[in-house]
Amino acid sequence: xxxxxxxxxxxxxxxxxxxxxxxxxxxxxxxxxxxxxxxxxxxxxxxxxxxxxxxxxxxxxxxxxxxxxxxxxxxxxxxxxxxxxxxxxxxxxxxxxxxxxxxxxxxxxxxxxx
Numbered sequence: 342x343x344x345x346x347x348x349x350x351x352x353x354x355x356x357x358x359x360x361x362x363x364x365x366x367x368x369x370x371x372x373x374x375x376x377x378x379x380x381x382x383x384x385x386x387x388x389x390x391x392x393x394x395x396x397x398x399x400x401x402x403x404x405x406x407x408x409x410x411x412x413x414x415x416x417x418x419x420x421x422x423x424x425x426x427x428x429x430x431x432x433x434x435x436x437x438x439x440x441x442x443x444x445x446x447x448x449x450x451x452x453x454x455x
Contacts (some may be wrong), residue, residue, distance in 0.1 A: 343367045343444045347436050350449035357426050357453070363419040363436030363446055370414040372438045377410065377421045379432035379451075389434070390421060403429070426453045 344366040353359050361377065369375055376391030390410035391399045398410055409422045419436055431453050436446035 343438060343442070345436055345438065345444055345446040347434070347446040347449040350434065350451045352452045352454065353426055354455050355427055355453055358422070358424040359426065359451060361421040361423070361434055361436075361449065361451070363421075365417045365419070365438060365444075367417065368414070369412055369417045369419060369438060372442075373440050375412060375419050375438050376436075377419075378435045378437055379430075380435070380448075381429075381432040384432075386435070392419075423451070426451075428453045 346364045348362050349360055374391055374393050377389040378386050379389050380386040387401065389401055389404055390408055392410055392412055393399060400408060407425045411420045430451065432451060433448040434451050435448045438444040
């Protein structure tokens with residue numbers, strides 16, 4: 342069982358930046374897909390960004406050119422750098438590892454507000 346701890350969420354003003362991190366208890370290099378999802382109040386959970394099979398990245402249209410996903414295999418950490426944030430980015434953000442398997446973080450709140 343892989344344990345996941347997310348950190349570095351919080352409150353930021355519109356136009357600001359925030360970096361999320363997701364630390365796994367096991368090797369994240371062993372997963373074919375790792376990524377970030379988010380769920381805003383009253384909405385379905387949606388994909389934000391993924392790294393597929395090591396280095397291929399994929400982004401939701403709403404975050405392209407603003408968000409960057411990256412990982413440090415040596416430290417088993419997945420990152421999401423978010424810039425030019427808008428109130429529409431307000432959501433609970435989740436780290437997901439897998440397949441193989443299906444491991445979710447506990448979620449971390451990101452609020453964009455002045």
